[in-house]
Amino acid sequence: MMMVMLGVFISVALILGTANAASLGAVYTEGGMVQGEKHSVGLFRYMDVFKGIPFAAPPGRLEKPVPHPGWDGVLKATDYSKRCMQLNLLATDVVGSEDCLYLNIWVPQGRSVSTNLSVMVFIYGGGFLLGGGQGANFLNNYLYDGQEIADRGNVIVVTFNYRVGSLGFLSSGDADAPGNYGLWDQHAAISWVHRNIRNFGGNPDNITIFGESAGGASVNFQILSPKNKGLIRRAISQSGVALCPWAVNRNPRQYAEEIAKKVGCPTDSGMVACLRRTDPKTVTLAGNVNFSASASHPIVHNLVLSPVIDGDFLPGEPETLFENAADIDYIAGVNDMDGHLFATVDIPSLNNALVSTPVEDVRALSIALSESRGPDAGITTYEEYTVNWGSDPSDKVVKKTIVDMETDYIFLVPTQAALYLHSDHAKSGRTYSYLFSEPSRMPIFPLWMGADHAEDLQFVFGKPFSTPLGYFPRHRDVAKYMISYWTNFAQTGDPSKGESSVPVSWPEFASSGHQYLNINNKMNRDSVKQMLRTRLVYYWTTVFASFPAVQKS
Structure with missing residues (x-):
């Protein structure tokens, strides 16, 4: 009898707990009311989730975003919006929509709101060419x-879409189409959060932006731009800086002009007007990246649809703008083999244990990566990286x-330079x-x-918890x-x-000898190290930089 009573008591407690569970319900925003969904994530722990809230109007083509006109009634914010128009992964077709400036919000709740x-x-990466606020999706696991x-860090998380590819970053180099539309979208999302997040239980004066790859570079651009003055308190750049x-x-x-020619537009003063009239899918397809790369033509040189120094959002070279981030706390770092993805496109034998990579490829790559400073710099780069090889280096x-x-x-070197400047x-x-050094889980990679x-990314977003198998x-x-560190x-x-x-x-970078944290599964006191690859940072930032720049014709 006692056990039955206990069972009834627990059931009633659970029902009451659920009935009294804290939830925002419909929330007032500047555009109108929004209604999300509530999930239970544990005992007396809940999550209010809002997906697909517009933070700007559907954007004009090659124009800055403008405020959303608003809506009547209560907007059902329960589904991700389409990502911004972009090439598919094979670059053979176009996915997404021009009407894409929407954001998503996760608000953790306990017994009280x-x-x-x-x-x-969060600002996603994708080479400024692709990506979306929900990320890649496998069986509805975004x-x-x-x-x-x-839930684990007791913070509000926001993700959003921004324009990429031709529609986000094409620039005529003048006032007709200055470019940086994707950066302006990011700024509009951050501004919207600053104006509205209090109604979701957030502190508008404590916003941290974080991002990876092109998203990490975007985070850096956002804190360097004078347009965000007072909006951002802290920032994290993962594998990418300005x-x-x-x-x-x-x-x-x-x-x-190359894109204009591909779509049949003139390259004179009528170019931008013509591009704005042209089918956006056609313009997006024309912004395709050449993925045929080699040691002497590395893929990194093909990533050309990116931000520009427009004299507006970015009033000068990034290295001259760090004054704007003087009061912003900043984490920046890289993965210890971030370049592997790019290197395997340039030199496919890297992942094949049965095929050795010729030394000539290293020389060709050294010269190609050094092209901005000429062939002498390329030979010096080669010598710098092979100085400890000996006469017969192994394939590994x-x-x-x-x-x-x-x-x-x-x-790595640009990230270190950004840390010094900050x-x-x-x-x-x-x-x-x-430095993130957890070994890859990919079984096809070398030992x-x-x-x-x-x-x-999978670790920052907690995938080992949500997909434990x-x-x-x-x-x-x-x-x-x-x-724990991020939140x-x-x-x-x-x-x-903090709470975790x-x-x-983790000591500050400059506290005693440019310290950094080595992040992996074996963390202890020895994980705090200093002077990350100092010799090569010095080489690229000082020796290499001292070679005269090559003027492109």
Whole structure:
């Protein structure tokens, strides 16, 4: 009898708990009311989820975003919107829509409705060519689902779409179509969050933006732009900063004219008007990237649809704008083999243990990556990377050297340079550096493989928790560490202090000898290191930079 009574009591408690569960219900925003969905995520823990809230009107073609006119009644915010128009993965067709400026919000709730929570706004990567606020989807499991971060870190998570490819980054190089539409979309989303997030239980004065790859570079652009003054408190750049060689398009007019010719538009003063009239799918397809690459023509040089120095959103070269981030706390880091993804496109033998990679490929790649400073710089680069080879390097050494060279050039060295600049210009802003080195889970990769490009994302978004069968316990450890550091940082500006415990305290970058945190599943006191690849950072930023720049014809 006692057991029956206990069972009834528990059932009643659960029903009452659910009935009294905290939930926002319909929320008032500047455009009108929105109604999301509520999920239970644990005992007395719930999640209010809003998907597909417009943060701007459907954008004009090659124009800045403008405010949404609003709606009558209550908007059902329960489905992701279409991603912005972009090439499909094979670059043979177009997916998405021009009407794409929508965002998604995850709000964690306990027994009472949350208030004044820290807010984390995510910016996706994809080379400024593709991507969406929900991320890749496998069986309705979206990569950028914010629930695990929100629940485990007690923060509000926001993701959103921004224009990519031709429609997001084509620039005529003048006032007709200045470019950076995707960056303006990001700014519009951040501004919307700042104006509206209080009604969702967020603190508008504690917004952290974070992003990966082109999203990491975008985060850096957003904190450098004077347009965001007062909107952003903290920022995290994962594998991408504004100083990366692919992050700024130096010849926007030339590339715009190439697209215009492909779609049958003139290249004179009528070019932009013609491009605006042309079918957007055609214009998007014309912004295709040439994926045929080799050691002497690396893929990184083909990523040309990117932000431009427009004199408006970006009033000058990125390295001259760090004053604007002086009071913003900043984490930046890379994966230890971020360049692997790019290197395997350039030199396909890298992943094939049965095929050796010729030394000539290393020389050709050195010269190609150094093309901005000429062939003498290329030979010096080659010598710098092969100095410890000896007379007969093994195939493994040759292959690792290629991955190191692409990792350094494309990601690591620019990220270190950004950390130095942020730290040098900081007033109240703190600076933190990391290296993510959890070995890849890809079975086809060589045994010496570390963390490839984008492999950090699954851990930051808690996939080892939401899809446990695909991971080992050590992967859940990595996810727990990253979510703790990232959300503590969002709450306090110090990744070691906040609501979540961490395995080791993460010191500031400049506190004593340019320290960084090595993030993997074996974290302890030895995970705090210093002077990350200092010799090669010095080579690229000082020796290489001292060669005279080659003037392109």
